Amino acid sequence: MKPLTMRDFAPTDREPALRIWEDAFLGDNAEPSEEWFSLPGARLFVWEQGGEVCATARIHDFQASRGEARLQCGGLAVVAVALPLRRTGVGAQVVRDCLAWMRAEGCPLSSLYAFREAWYRSLGYEVCGRRWKVSVPAGRLPAVEGGLPIREASPEEWSLLEPCHAAWVRRYCGMNPRTEQRWKKVLAPSGKPHSVLVAGEPAQAYVVLRSTAEFSGEQAITEAVWETPEGYRAFLEILAKVGMNRSKVSWHEPPDLPYLAEHFDTDVEVSLSRPVMFRANDVPGALRALHPDGDGEFTVEVVDEVIPENRGPWAVRYKPGEVEVSPAKAAEIVLDIRAFSQALLGQPSLRELARAGRAASSSARALEAAAALMPESHVYCLEFF
Ligand SMILES: CC(C)(COP(=O)(O)OP(=O)(O)OC[C@H]1O[C@@H](n2cnc3c(N)ncnc32)[C@H](O)[C@@H]1OP(=O)(O)O)[C@@H](O)C(=O)NCCC(=O)NCCS
Known part of the structure; x- marks a missing residue:
């Protein structure tokens, strides 16, 4: 794949962006509202390949509640690739670039509504909760x-x-x-x-x-x-x-x-119907943003092919209102990024994931401590974007 560059949408990108959206979402006689190009509380990006705009994505500035905690959460939308360039890896790179941008902005979580859940699953997102x-x-x-x-x-x-x-x-x-x-x-x-x-x-x-x-x-x-x-x-x-x-x-x-x-x-x-998908972009950052009401400690490894920095292993120590995360040598709990993202939000819960064989644990105490930090919960997102 030829190199791609990500940048903020500029007024001169209107025509190519509209062309991409006609094929992806709008049809050819749609007149998109101004909100498509400029939406308060969201940032629109384009990607160029060989000097041509070939893809778009928008990141909404959201938060996700988790008990007392509020995690910064980038809501990913209008991911679209120019028709001739589809299925050449551009879409996956667009998502990877967005994840890297969110990490750099200190936003440990991302959410989206998928056109095909399986495609986003391959990029580390997973369905959480039920709608x-x-x-x-x-x-x-x-x-x-x-x-x-x-x-x-x-x-x-x-x-x-x-x-x-x-x-x-x-x-x-x-x-x-x-x-x-x-x-x-x-x-x-x-x-x-x-x-x-x-x-x-x-x-x-x-x-x-x-x-x-x-x-x-x-x-x-x-x-x-x-x-x-x-x-x-x-x-x-x-x-x-x-x-x-x-x-x-x-x-x-x-x-x-x-x-x-x-x-x-x-x-x-x-x-x-259209369940929301979440993904942790920054495992230690997401854990630090939690707001526990008890104390405990455990070590965890998170397998993430897209963001290898998430792997750890991490030593997690928490007390009321505070979580410390530091590198560890080995992990008592091992799970992949999709299962971690679900456990982080709470549905399915870490205990359910362990029962289903999607989280491996060598220590019942560690699993209890991690489950107490990330308790079972109902997960729901009212925003449609
Ligand atoms: C959806 C879209 C963004 C994907 O981008 P893309 O550049 O075409 O996709 P990529 O080349 O990065 O990925 C395609 C690869 O994903 C994999 N893939 C496709 N469907 C998959 C699935 N259901 N599960 C897992 N992997 C899948 C395949 O390996 C495919 O590669 P292949 O063509 O060699 O078979 C693009 O096709 C598009 O703009 N579609 C219209 C707009 C749209 O639906 N946007 C999503 C809104 S949420």
Whole structure:
């Protein structure tokens, strides 16, 4: 493969970038919004080969929650290669360059939604947690009286939703605490406001949707968050209202999937939908960013063909609020970067990975200490990017 150079997108790259995106995402008569070229809170890069722009990628400046800790997390998107150069190794190099850039920026974690999970798996990413899509024929939606006042809010009132969202940042690992900028992007993408419904004062649930133009078609909910059981009942009440003139309503639920636990019925479909993938770019950096509440120590080796610096072995010592990582001579626990990234976030957990033979341990004490630092958790990411 001829040498590739990565650089920031410049206004003169618009035409070649658009050409690449037409083939990859947009089709040839699309008019992409300005956000494609300039998105606050994200950085767009291009790659040149022989003086021609041949690939693009965007890195969002996100965080991922992990208990009390917030890990810097680069959300990778619009990875695309010019059609003639595909399958020549350019795409893999683009991802490797992005990982190196994130490491240099002190960002120990990366996340993405894959076009093919297997391709990103070969670059060290792995599916973490579960994103369930629930799809219910409108006539099967449960009739629930929520008991909370429901009202419409405007995207400018995003701060009303914030405490509810913040509860999920604490409850699930992998959640991005939102900035005002990000709220605006979610509630009014490209400046076009979605409908926002809020239940309770203060909010115990909210629902974001863009009404489908198709009368009596399926209505997808863009985002739904509930903080309390009352909030979940109010969410169901909102769904019943939305379903009045639709054939089906669909939405996403986090791994604990309350709908299945209480409301499953004939013709309800539940499927795994676009699960988020995570990857640790910097193993010691990611471990140091954790926020333990007890103490312990263990040694670990992380096999990573793309970023060999991650291997170690590492001696990890932790006490409340602090993790020290230093080079070690040998490791009690050995796992690859995909399994490590899952254990780091907590689903599947380190104990599950060990049971499945994906983490080898020569010491039950070390495994306990590592599992206490990276406890089992539900992993969920509300951002779509
Ligand atoms: C997806 C894309 C970025 C990949 O880039 P690329 O330069 O074509 O890919 P690479 O040459 O680096 O990698 C291809 C290699 O990956 C490997 N590969 C392909 N599919 C794979 C899979 N499912 N699992 C593991 N490895 C796979 C193969 O070895 C393949 O090599 P081969 O052509 O010799 O068989 C590019 O094809 C593209 O722009 N597609 C359209 C846009 C898109 O889907 N972007 C992703 C958005 S998340």
